[in-house]
Amino acid sequence: MTIETSDIISSIAALIAFGSLLISFLGLRNSRKALRLSEEEHSERKLPVKAYLIDAYSYQKEKQRHCIFAISFTNQSSSSKSFSLLELEIEYFDSKGVHGKALVPPIHEERPLGLSIEYKQLVTPLNLMPGETVSGWIAFALPEKDSTFNRIDSYRVVGRSSDGQESSAAAYLLKSMDYHEKT
Numbered sequence: 001m002t003i004e005t006s007d008i009i010s011s012i013a014a015l016i017a018f019g020s021l022l023i024s025f026l027g028l029r030n031s032r033k034a035l036r037l038s039e040e041e042h043s044e045r046k047l048p049v050k051a052y053l054i055d056a057y058s059y060q061k062e063k064q065r066h067c068i069f070a071i072s073f074t075n076q077s078s079s080s081k082s083f084s085l086l087e088l089e090i091e092y093f094d095s096k097g098v099h100g101k102a103l104v105p106p107i108h109e110e111r112p113l114g115l116s117i118e119y120k121q122l123v124t125p126l127n128l129m130p131g132e133t134v135s136g137w138i139a140f141a142l143p144e145k146d147s148t149f150n151r152i153d154s155y156r157v158v159g160r161s162s163d164g165q166e167s168s169a170a171a172y173l174l175k176s177m178d179y180h181e182k183t
Helices: 005-045
Strands: 049-061 064-075 081-083 085-093 099-104 126-128 133-141 151-160 166-171
Touching: 049 151, 064 126, 064 151, 064 166
Parallel strands: 049 166
Antiparallel strands: 049 064, 064 133, 081 126, 085 099, 085 151, 151 166
16 A cells, blocks of 8 residues: 555645644634633723712801712722712702702812811812722802702712713711801
């Protein structure tokens, strides 16, 4: 029995084709791993910023009611996040029983007693690095008491980023404090 040259060449070609098949399967497996890792990284970048309400209270100063919130923001994402706007969203009922919402901007000249020592003031833009937690306080002055806010249902401090994402901490009751000027 003699082995012909054509049989040797076809056997070598079959071995090379089988080797190419193994290499392509290994490449497929590696590309699937890379795709999975890329999808995980992409989903980690989309993780939100969590807001946690530490404390909230209000007091009457002159003719305005001031609301103070101590809040902690945690960036769970693997990319930096930034809030370009922090504001108070109030849900209320007026004297006629009609439900409404109001947005109140923060005031920066207020220094709340107690909180200003333990926490720093939150100002915009609020930049959060990946995995970073920032705790602080923010103050709001509600409009003078009139028929607009007969009963306030909820207070929600909302942080909004320029790309439309938002994070919020809500309070339904605020501790009432007495305000005394420092002399």
